[in-house]
Amino acid sequence: MGATIRDVARDAGVSVATVSRLINRTGRVRDDTARRVQAAIDRLGFRPNAIGRTLSTARTRTLGVVIPSLSNPVFAEAVAGITTEAKAQGYTLMFTSTEYASAEEQPLVGALLDYQVEGLILTVADAADSPVLDRLDHDAVPYVLIYNQPTERGRPTVTVDNVTAGREVAGMLVDLGHERLAMVSGRLAASDRARARRDGFVAEATARGLPPPRVLEVDFVDLDADAALAPLIADRATAPTALFCSNDLLAISVIGALGRLGLGVPGDVSVIGFDGIAVGAQLHPTLATVTQPSREMGRVATTRLLARLAGEEAAAATLLPHGLRLGESAGPAAKPCPAAPQTPFHHNGRSAS
Amino acid sequence: MGATIRDVARDAGVSVATVSRLINRTGRVRDDTARRVQAAIDRLGFRPNAIGRTLSTARTRTLGVVIPSLSNPVFAEAVAGITTEAKAQGYTLMFTSTEYASAEEQPLVGALLDYQVEGLILTVADAADSPVLDRLDHDAVPYVLIYNQPTERGRPTVTVDNVTAGREVAGMLVDLGHERLAMVSGRLAASDRARARRDGFVAEATARGLPPPRVLEVDFVDLDADAALAPLIADRATAPTALFCSNDLLAISVIGALGRLGLGVPGDVSVIGFDGIAVGAQLHPTLATVTQPSREMGRVATTRLLARLAGEEAAAATLLPHGLRLGESAGPAAKPCPAAPQTPFHHNGRSAS
DNA sequence: GTGAAAGCGCTAACAC
DNA sequence: GTGTTAGCGCTTTCAC
Secondary structure, three states: OOOOHHHHHHHHOOOHHHHHHHHHOOOOOOHHHHHHHHHHHHHHOOOOOHHHHHHHHOOOOEEEEEEOOOOOHHHHHHHHHHHHHHHHOOOEEEEEEOOOOHHHHHHHHHHHHHOOOOEEEEOOOOOOOOHHHHHHHHOOOOEEEEOOOOOOOOOOEEEOOHHHHHHHHHHHHHHOOOOOEEEEEOOHHHOHHHHHHHHHHHHHHHHOOOOOOEEEEOOOOOOOHHHHHHHHHOOOOOOOOEEEEOOHHHHHHHHHHHHHOOOOOOOOOEEEEEEOOHHHHHOOOOOEEEEOOHHHHHHHHHHHHHHHHOOOOOOOEEEOOOEEEOOOOOOOOOOOOOOOOOOOOOOOOOOOO | OOOOHHHHHHHHOOOHHHHHHHHHOOOOOOHHHHHHHHHHHHHHOOOOOHHHHHHHHOOOOEEEEEEOOOOOHHHHHHHHHHHHHHHHOOOEEEEEEOOOOHHHHHHHHHHHHHOOOOEEEEOOOOOOOOHHHHHHHHOOOOEEEEOOOOOOOOOOEEEOOHHHHHHHHHHHHHHOOOOOEEEEEOOHHHOHHHHHHHHHHHHHHHHOOOOOOEEEEOOOOOOOHHHHHHHHHOOOOOOOOEEEEOOHHHHHHHHHHHHHOOOOOOOOOEEEEEEOOHHHHHOOOOOEEEEOOHHHHHHHHHHHHHHHHOOOOOOOEEEOOOEEEOOOOOOOOOOOOOOOOOOOOOOOOOOOO
16 A cells, blocks of 8 residues: 555665654754655655554554443543543554453453553453453553552552542431431442442441441343342332442432332432543432542553653552532432431542542 | 564474464464474463564554544444444454544544554544545545445445434424424534534424524534523524534533523423433433434444455445434423424334435 | 575664 | 664465
8 A cells, every 4th residue: 555665765766774764863864865755755655654663663652441341431531531641642542342341351451462552551340359460460561550449469550549439428428317328339349449439338337327338239231220229129118318329320320210119319319429420410410429530540541651661660559539529319318307407518529548 | 571483483393484374273283283382382471463463464453443532422332332343353443532623633544544454433524525534535545434424425434314313303393383493513514414414404494384493503622501502592582492402412511501591491492412322311301312323333334344344345325223212301392382282292213214 | 294584664783 | 874784573485
C-alpha cells in the first residue's frame, strides 16, 4: 500500500539513513538534502511504518487497556480519560474487555502483550489474588490498576478509599435514622472493591450499634432484580429501610425492582449506589451515590504508567477523593422516629485517608 | 523480556523454521521433534512476537476504531459490540476517540494506519464530505462506518434509517395531537445523522400540514441547556408542545432544563430522544426515544469489515431496524383538544425501509 | 521432515 | 553530512 523508507531514499537520491535521520530529527541533515527528501516524502505520501520501527527500537508506544465492560459507564468514562491522556502523550491504545469473565483476563492480557504493548491499565476481579497480575509481576511488565483495591504486595492502583466510603454510607444512613440496613452487591468474589465497600459498610453499621447488615449477593450480569429482592423485603416488618448497592447500575435496577414490588423510594426504602455515573443525577428520584472521579482515574493511571515507563518509581496506591452525593433516593427513615425530623444533612464526603 | 523463536530453536536443537512450522501448524513436524520443541516453548514461556510476525506476513490482525466519545453510552455500547466480535474473530483493537473534534479524525486515523491496522470502524462527522474518508478510499483502506448516513458514493455504513425514524417521530407527535413541534439538535454540521433525523422530522411535519418545525441547534459539548431553551419557550402561547432531540443525552439535558424553567414533561411539553441508551428506560418519566441496536451495529460492522478483508464484496449500507419506544416523556398534547383524549397509542416502530 | 537464508521496514552503529 | 550494513523476530521459499 504505502511507500517505504527505501522508496523515499531512492526517489530523493539519498540513503535510507538520511531519510531516517530527517523524519526522526536524529542527526543533522543539510538543508537542501532535507528539502529534497521532504519533497519525496510528500510526493509519495510516505508515512513511517510503526511496525518496522518497533522491531528495531523495541518500543511500540502502545498501551494495553483491559476492563470488565464498556457497557458500564463507570468504565467507559475511565477509558475516555485514558484515551485522552494517552493521546496527549503520543501513545496509542490497544483495547479489550472481559465482559466480567475473570477467566478471560489472562488470555486477553496475553494477546496484548504479544503485540508488545509497553504497559497495561486494567481492572481485574481481585487484585490480591490474581494469576494475571502474578505473571505481570514475574515478567516485570509495567501496569497500573484502576478501581482495584490496594494490596499488601503494593500493586500499583488508582482508586478511591472504598472502605471509608462504605463507612460513610452506613454512617449517613444511621444519621438519617435508619436501623435496618442491607447491602446489595454483585458477586463479591469477582470484585475486590465491592468487598471493601461492604467491609466499611458493615463495620460502621455495627460500630453504630446496629446488627450486621444483611448482604445480598446477586449476579450483576443478566440480573432478575425482582426475584432477587423479593425475599429480602417479603416481611415488611423486618425488611431493611435502606439499601446500599455496590454500584450505580445495580442501584438503578434495584430501584426499578422495588417499584414493581410496591415499595417507594425513598418513601419506603432508601437506596444509595456507588460510582457517580453521570446519568444518576438525571434520574427521578435522583440517585444518591458515592462519586468516583472516573475520568480522572483514567487520566492519572495513564500518567502513572507513563512515568513508570520513564523509569520513575511511584507509590503503590493513588487514592483519589470520592464524594457523597445525597440524591433523592436516600432520605430519612420513615418509621422509627416520626416526631424527630432530621436537620438538613450536609456531608461533603471528603475522606481524610 | 520474552524468549525469541531463536532461543526456542537453540534450546530444542532445531532450526527456527521448524519452530515456526510447529507454532503455525504450517507444514509437518515429526512427533518427537514436536514434543522437544513444545517442551522448549513451555520451559522458556515463549510467545511469538506479533510485531515480528507482522513484518514478515504483512498482516497485523488488528482493527482500528475511531468514535466521537466513550462518554456517550451509544458509542460505548457499539464499541462493546465491536470488541466482542473482534475478539471472537481473533482480532485485536486499536482504539481512539475524537471527543467530537472532527479535525482530529484525520490525524487519529493516520496514527492507527501507521500501526498497520488492517481496517477501520469509525463514525465521522459527515460521511458525505470527509477528507479522512477520501483518503481511505484513495488508499483503498478497508473501513466500515457506524451511525453515519449512507452516501451517494456508496460508502459502507451500518446504521438505521434516520430519515424514516425522524418521520415516524413527527407522525407520532402529530397523532398525539401536537401542532407546535420543534427539534433540538447538536451541531448539524458535525452530524450527518442529526441532519437526516431533522430532514425526516421536518418533512413529515409539513406533510401533515404543520408549519416547518423550528430547529434549535445547540453545542452538545458543554451545553447550557437552560440558556439555550429559554428563548424557545419564552412565549408559552407559541412555544412548542413537543420537542424532538437529536440524541438521548441531549434529551435528558433538555428535560432537566425544562423542569428548571418551570415546564413539566410531558404535562407541558413532550420530549423524545434518539438512540435508546439503556438508562433512558430508568428515568422518570421514562424517556421516549427511537432505539438503535447499538451493540448489534458494532457487531455487524465488525463482521462486514472482516468479510471485506477476506475479499468479499458487500452492499454499501446495512440498515438495521430501529424501534420507537414510547416512554412517559412524550404524551398527548394538552391544549388543543381537551375533549378528545387519544386512545392508547400503539406503535411498534418497525419501519418498512 | 528439516535447515539455511532471504527479507519484511525500520533504526543505529560505524565508516567515510 | 551522508552512506553502508547489521540486525530487530518472524515467515517462507528453496534445498536437501
